Amino acid sequence: MATSAPRVMVLPLPAQGHLTPLMELSHRLVDHGLEVTFVCTEPVLDALRQTTVDNDGIQLVSIPDGLADGDDRRDLGKVMDALSRCVPGYVEELIRTTKVKWLVADTNMGCLCFEVGKKLGVRVASFFPASAACLGTLFRVPQLIEDGFFDEMGFPKRRGAFELAPRMPPIYTSHMVWSVEGGADVQHAAFQLVCRNNEASSLAEVVVCNSFLEAEATAFELFPNILPIGPLFADRRKPVGQFLPEDTRCLGWLDAQSDNSVVYVAFGTSTVFDPRQFKELAEGLELTGRPFLWVVRPDFTSGAGVSNKAWFDEFETRVAGKGLVVSWCSQQQVLAHRAVACFVSHCGWNSTMEGVRNGVPFLCWSGLKVDQYSNRSYVCDIWRTGLAVWPGGEDGVVTKEEVRARLEQVIGDHGIAERARMLADAARMSIGEGGSSYENFNRFISLLME
Known part of the structure; x- marks a missing residue:
């Protein structure tokens, strides 16, 4: 008797820059024989229905985002506050009804869903949609506080830039992920969210990101537990979750x-x-x-x-x-x-x-x-x-x-053009058979199939 393919629940932060790479990842999971339930908020699903005809085997499911119709969905503080009230309960209900084996969630949603997944016996994978350098810096926040760069509230104690290692992007203390508009209270709330997501990451069995080894060699040396599986992309015939209709x-x-x-x-x-x-x-x-x-x-x-x-x-x-x-x-x-x-x-x-x-x-x-x-x-x-x-x-x-x-x-500048071509070659080699991202992705698939 044939067994059905394992079902994976995918949960992005409800923003275009987070949704697209997780949709690209979902297509790849389906291509490798997994079943995917893609969870998005109701306004996001409404937008996708306007731009997407066929989801190519991905099951789209919506949950409320906790905001009223007139609320500003660009206000990060308001959005995250509302999501923190809604997401855990709805994710728990979805896990119980869809019988998923794995939860693959945006690292930025970790504190809202990883614990719920573990409680229900679902295995957890964390996906970071940005660079390994960015994620690694977030993992270093406790050390940066101890070294006197930030206070316990996340506010800079030193001005200027510093670097974790050579050939890593400099870190500006006034331009951190939590340095968002909206005043001190909003910034502190964003900082607390980063800290909670860091703690939640310990519940994930694997952390993957949309990057490749040759692009961020130093970052992956410093943070070997982050696995690069990118650059992700989808076949041009497959929708990647655009909020706006394309002008062809x-x-x-x-x-x-x-x-x-x-x-x-x-x-x-x-x-x-x-x-x-x-x-x-x-x-x-x-x-x-x-x-x-x-x-x-x-x-x-x-x-x-x-x-x-x-x-x-x-x-x-x-x-x-x-x-x-x-x-x-x-x-x-x-x-x-x-x-x-x-x-x-x-x-x-x-x-x-x-x-x-x-x-x-x-x-x-x-x-x-x-x-x-x-x-x-x-x-x-x-x-x-x-x-x-x-x-x-x-x-x-x-x-x-x-x-x-x-x-x-x-x-x-011909030098710029040549370096761009060389980096593109490295990217293609990384996702080609035998490349670093190719091998990491296959290991990831094997884990999800267990």
């Missing part, structure tokens, strides 16, 4: 462009520009005279919507034929396209890994947050596969002249 015009438009000619500009799902910075970026792209593909979400600028600005309509008219503005796109397909020469990015880890895997040079934006500082350091200082723009004055605005100059510099 851009792929045909790219087909009509010359090789290595297009500047691709995208800042993820949460970056917001003030109107002046938005205008400087637009005019900087125009000044280059190069073809560009620019992702402008409906909520990309603060204040009035972009579509209501007469100057932006005029801008689009001026650059018609040379530049294309879309509200969202399939970034993985865009970055894999032969026409793309450079990626102007906010340095989110998913974007960083997608650019790396495709050998695309970066122009890293300023005004970063959370782990984006260390990601920029990897790109500009350690891998040396890109450059960064810098604000021109006290107001913190990156000027159009800076945009143009830096784009020309990064696109014209």
